[in-house]
Amino acid sequence: MKSIADLARQTIGLPENSNQNILFLLEKAGAFIFEKEIGETIDAYSLWTEDDRPYIILGTIKKSAARRNFDLAHELGHLLLHYKVEFNMQDRKSYRTLEDEAHSFASEFLLPEEFRKDCAGIAKVSNPDSYIDIKQKWEVSLQAIAMKAYKLGLMEYQQYRYFFMSINKKGYQTQEPLDDKISISRPMKIKSILQLLFEKGIYSVSNLMEDLKVDQEFLTILTGIEKEFFYKYRQNEQKVFTTSELIFKQ
Numbered sequence: 467m468k469s470i471a472d473l474a475r476q477t478i479g480l481p482e483n484s485n486q487n488i489l490f491l492l493e494k495a496g497a498f499i500f501e502k503e504i505g506e507t508i509d510a511y512s513l514w515t516e517d518d519r520p521y522i523i524l525g526t527i528k529k530s531a532a533r534r535n536f537d538l539a540h541e542l543g544h545l546l547l548h549y550k551v552e553f554n555m556q557d558r559k560s561y562r563t564l565e566d567e568a569h570s571f572a573s574e575f576l577l578p579e580e581f582r583k584d585c586a587g588i589a590k591v592s593n594p595d596s597y598i599d600i601k602q603k604w605e606v607s608l609q610a611i612a613m614k615a616y617k618l619g620l621m622e623y624q625q626y627r628y629f630f631m632s633i634n635k636k637g638y639q640t641q642e643p644l645d646d647k648i649s650i651s652r653p654m655k656i657k658s659i660l661q662l663l664f665e666k667g668i669y670s671v672s673n674l675m676e677d678l679k680v681d682q683e684f685l686t687i688l689t690g691i692e693k694e695f696f697y698k699y700r701q702n703e704q705k706v707f708t709t710s711e712l713i714f715k716q
Contacts, residue, residue: 467567471574474546483580485605488538492522493655497545499538501526501653502690509533512541520545524653526690530645532607536572543571576606577614585620592625594632598643608642609633657691664699671700 478495480488493499499522504511512522522541524534544551547567556564584603590596594608601608609630616626633639663669675685682700686693 467570468574470546471571472578474542474575475578482578484603485535485576487651488535489651489653492538492542493653496520497522497542498656499524499653500656500690502687510537510541512544514545514550529650530607530642531605531648531650532601532610532642532645534650535576535605536607536610539572539575540568542575543568547571573610573614573617577604577611581611581614582618582620585615585618588620591615591621592628592632594629594636594638595643601642601644602648605648608638653690656689657695660691661695664702670703671696672703 475482478488478491480491489499497520501524504523504525506527508525510522510524512520514520522538522545524537529537544564548564551564553561553564581600581604584600585591588596594612597608597611600606600611604611612621612626612629615621616623621629660669660674664671671682671685675682678685678688680688682696683693685696
């Protein structure tokens with residue numbers, strides 16, 4: 467799993483010592499990423515289309531940057547490890563195996579070899595606050611950091627247990643340190659493409675609505691792009707149309 471995760475980091479251009487711009491680099495590498503309402507029980511999901519395009523759908527429920535990074539890494543794991551696997555056809559045991567594999571990939575992907583060196587200087591390994599600098603560097607949750615440290619043998623079982631007791635005691639289950647400081651990345655690829663097409667007059671919101679057979683409200687739901695974006699370009703269309711009518715009448 468480590469070799470696959472390392473190759474994935476290298477392929478999308480992630481440096482050896484940082485997880486900055488994961489979402490942007492995944493989009494640049496060819497993934498189509500959307501942000502939309504998918505309910506409270508689902509964090510994200512991914513799929514390959516019939517023409518082999520990878521899609522990742524992220525939930526809109528406000529999370530931390532660390533949790534979003536894990537969602538992205540987890541779904542990347544599914545895309546790479548479980549190519550076109552039908553999840554709804556799996557029994558409970560098989561489904562759990564697939565999820566565990568994606569979790570394992572995400573851990574290796576987000577916390578590569580240099581992470582072990584970062585942990586070497588930690589004196590109080592059972593104290594969540596000891597890992598705040600590591601969290602800032604990798605933009606990964608304290609809980610994910612502890613799980614990886616334990617897996618690497620850098621933390622004894624009793625220390626691991628005490629770590630999570632401290633997480634509960636400090637209230638870090640709902641919000642960890644730095645969660646309100648590290649900005650949450652949002653998908654921009656689809657919006658940027660549409661903006662370019664609209665600005666150049668190559669395509670319009672009306673064209674998009676007609677091709678997809680949807681109204682403007684559903685277009686916002688479908689793409690996860692704010693309604694103001696489409697409203698702005700729809701207004702521009704109407705202005706151009708009105709001006710053309712006036713010129714024609716004269």
